[in-house]
Amino acid sequence: MLPRRVQAELLDGLAATDPVAARSRRDLKRVHRFMRSRTRLVRKMRQLVPAPAKPLRVLELGAGDGTLLLGIARELAPEWPAVELTLLDRLDLVDGATVAEYARHGWTARSSVVDVLDWARAATGSSAPAASRWDLVIANLFLHHFDGPELAVVLEAIAASADELLACEPRRGWRALAGSHLIGVLGANAVTRTDAVLSVRAGFRASELSALWPGTTGWSLQEEPSGAFSHCFRATRRRTQ
Numbered sequence: 001m002l003p004r005r006v007q008a009e010l011l012d013g014l015a016a017t018d019p020v021a022a023r024s025r026r027d028l029k030r031v032h033r034f035m036r037s038r039t040r041l042v043r044k045m046r047q048l049v050p051a052p053a054k055p056l057r058v059l060e061l062g063a064g065d066g067t068l069l070l071g072i073a074r075e076l077a078p079e080w081p082a083v084e085l086t087l088l089d090r091l092d093l094v095d096g097a098t099v100a101e102y103a104r105h106g107w108t109a110r111s112s113v114v115d116v117l118d119w120a121r122a123a124t125g126s127s128a129p130a131a132s133r134w135d136l137v138i139a140n141l142f143l144h145h146f147d148g149p150e151l152a153v154v155l156e157a158i159a160a161s162a163d164e165l166l167a168c169e170p171r172r173g174w175r176a177l178a179g180s181h182l183i184g185v186l187g188a189n190a191v192t193r194t195d196a197v198l199s200v201r202a203g204f205r206a207s208e209l210s211a212l213w214p215g216t217t218g219w220s221l222q223e224e225p226s227g228a229f230s231h232c233f234r235a236t237r238r239r240t241q
């Protein structure tokens with residue numbers, strides 16, 4: 001079995017405006033098309049909340065430029081109208097055109113430029129504002145950036161502030177590792193090629209995320225492989241009658 005190893009990814013060390021980083025973010029969109037990330041997330045989000053009774057408050061952690069969720073908004077908006085979406089990332093990558101495109105689909109998007117660990121400390125602090133409650137938190141290719149103790153802090157903040165979490169991360173295994181070494185065939189640059197391998201080594205398997213979830217009382221947890229290379233985790237707060 002591959003032991004989990006978290007190492008800093010090259011993209012995270014580059015400035016938001018660095019052309020090499022911009023190219024790597026474009027590579028990521030190609031990887032998403034290849035991995036059918038949007039289709040996977042739309043399916044799982046529909047399962048989580050088939051028919052919202054009210055406009056949902058959704059938070060995406062590590063949202064990048066916000067375009068992955070934009071593709072999802074285009075598909076889900078008829079069933080999920082008037083979503084209030086917060087796109088959290090430590091880099092300021094969401095542009096006005098993206099926000100306007102969300103608005104065209106009836107979703108209100110705002111970006112929150114903050115380190116997730118600062119967000120997590122604020123969300124679990126005694127003065128966390130009531131407005132910071134989320135119907136759903138999404139994390140795609142994000143949680144694997146953190147090792148056990150940091151991850152526990154982030155998961156604790158999600159459990160304290162949200163009713164649902166959906167996370168889809170790299171699956172840590174030999175097949176995904178082999179795939180990550182072949183990502184150059186999609187035209188990925190050196191940063192993306194290196195980070196793909198690091199991501200798989202930092203990915204998840206079995207029940208690793210469930211084991212880090214802060215207590216199972218009051219929550220239903222589901223964790224499973226998805227597609228050839230992904231590993232998804234879902235936590236749902238049990239409704240009290």
Ligand SMILES: C[S@@+](CC[C@H](N)C(=O)[O-])C[C@H]1O[C@@H](n2cnc3c(N)ncnc32)[C@H](O)[C@@H]1O
Nearest residue numbers: 062063064068089090091114115116140141145
């Ligand atoms: C691999 S990208 C994934 C982007 C998007 N979720 C997607 O799937 O296309 C990871 C993102 O996490 C952000 N990130 C990394 N560490 C972070 C941190 N400590 N706090 C907030 N964002 C962070 C990076 O800036 C980057 O945009």
